[in-house]
Amino acid sequence: xxxxxxxxxxxxxxxxxxxxxxxxxxxxxxxxxxxxxxxxxxxxxxxxxxxxxxxxxxxxxxxxxxxxxxxxxxxxxxxxxxxxxxxxxxxxx
Numbered sequence: 001x002x003x004x005x006x007x008x009x010x011x012x013x014x015x016x017x018x019x020x021x022x023x024x025x026x027x028x029x030x031x032x033x034x035x036x037x038x039x040x041x042x043x044x045x046x047x048x049x050x051x052x053x054x055x056x057x058x059x060x061x062x063x064x065x066x067x068x069x070x071x072x073x074x075x076x077x078x079x080x081x082x083x084x085x086x087x088x089x090x091x092x093x
Contacts, residue, residue: 022070022072023068029089030065041090042084048069048070
């Protein structure tokens, strides 16, 4: 592999690392929270990808649900943070 190829790959990796993150992880959600209820509480959301992980109830009081949201732009992440930082998510109970 030529030195130029290595330099190109290195600069591409740097550029990827320098771009702001677009993924948000919401942890410690109520274990009985459903994806539909969560999305209702979050709506309206800009264009995004959504992944929901239900709580493992065998963990007892340490069972929590979590959700991953991948936004299209980092500006959407900042807006989401400003709106939901410190927000208490509740389930139907």
